Amino acid sequence: MPLKGVAGKDFFIDYYVDHDTTDGIRDVYCGTKTYNGHQGTDFLLSGYKRMDSGVYVYAAAEGIVSEVTDGYYDRRKRWIKGVQSNYVIIVHANGINTYYAHLMKHSLSVKRGDSVKVGQAIGKVGSSGYSAYPHLHFEVRNKERKTIDPFTGACSQRNTSYWLSQPSYDTSTFVINTGFVPYIPNGDTLQEGYLVTDTFYTNRDATVCFWALVHGLHMHDVILAEWYGPGGSLKYQYSYEWKASWWHDYTWPHINMPKERGKWAVKLYINGEFATGRSFYVTKQRKGNG
Ligand SMILES: [Zn+2]
Structure with missing residues (x-):
């Protein structure tokens, strides 16, 4: 799990990868829990109060940190295209890499070239960049930097999940x-x-x-x-x-x-x-x- 806490209690998965290549939307479960063109999975916090308490973001697997960007404003409440996000990219086995975006300013605790273990804290959840509320955008990509959805479901191209324990899909109110x-x-x-x-x-x-x-x-x-x-x-x-x-x-x-x-x-x-x-x-x- 790329952040601290329990899904459905401490954070909420609200947007999955969009598997529809046209202007429609389709998440990995063939549902609508995504938005057009979304390339990652969003983990939502309950608000800025929660964000200010410092919610750790964890490396989802062991690897080498390949990119770190920090220092940008992290309390965005409106979608503004083109503003910079604080983020980390980690390269794993087979060139698969993970991307952690919208992090809290000055919370990043790794630098380029660092080896990280699975579950190691790399920063904290924020709302920097193209973000309108505190959340972690977590994205898995192959070595060509094409998005891989780590989830498997009825609308997945793969039968296997990248998760050790795939978080459950919740569309309830x-x-x-x-x-x-x-x-x-x-x-x-x-x-x-x-x-x-x-x-x-x-x-x-x-x-x-x-x-x-x-x-x-x-x-x-x-x-x-x-x-x-x-x-x-x-x-x-x-x-x-x-x-x-x-x-x-x-x-x-x-x-x-x-x-x-x-x-x-x-x-x-x-x-x-x-x-x-x-x-x-x-x-x-x-x-x-x-
Ligand atoms: Zn996102």
């Missing part, structure tokens, strides 16, 4: 991270992942906004937000249709600051199934130094 903010955020602020508060003040805040980072939402999915007041009575309920088709995305339903003080809760349902929920407190701000 699940929530990666949630929080509250006292204002209406945008995608950039949400990505930080530091935005968690559970207390709102009637004489200070105007908005209660609940946000969720969701894996596996699809175009035309229906999200229902239910807001419960103190004592568990349903106060607000509204639904909206999902308009995008990224394999991970944020949704951030909000209500105007309620006047009723006490413990509130919000519940999100996706296509009628409960997806996530969280409680919060509405109170009046303390006077003095509070």
Whole structure:
């Protein structure tokens, strides 16, 4: 595994290699978990908070480091073509090489010519280069530098996997991270992942906004937000249709600051199934130094 942690918990595989040579898309399992022309496998982190904790990238096999590029800005939140990524390339037996991109600035711990062992830390996950969120782009290439998909599946040309234990394919809908903010955020602020508060003040805040980072939402999915007041009575309920088709995305339903003080809760349902929920407190701000 080219990074630290457990798939589906510490990181999430959201885009595979595109096996369709036209302008369509097809991943190794004949599914749609890829984007047009994608040459690697993307391992997503839950946000910049997670990235800042320092998630190690590991050499996927033993080899010799052939390229290292470091020093570039690593907190990209928009796709900008042509900006430089921090990356490492390692050459293995038979000329097969592995490429680790979007790494954190100044996290690279190997230099050209170094021998690395399998599982050795070579840097940390970042969002440098053509990247809009913290993730590792991991790519395997043959000696002609043509992409090899290390996975095997129904749409693979090979029957054998390059993985010792091939990570499982997950197309389900699940929530990666949630929080509250006292204002209406945008995608950039949400990505930080530091935005968690559970207390709102009637004489200070105007908005209660609940946000969720969701894996596996699809175009035309229906999200229902239910807001419960103190004592568990349903106060607000509204639904909206999902308009995008990224394999991970944020949704951030909000209500105007309620006047009723006490413990509130919000519940999100996706296509009628409960997806996530969280409680919060509405109170009046303390006077003095509070
Ligand atoms: Zn990628």
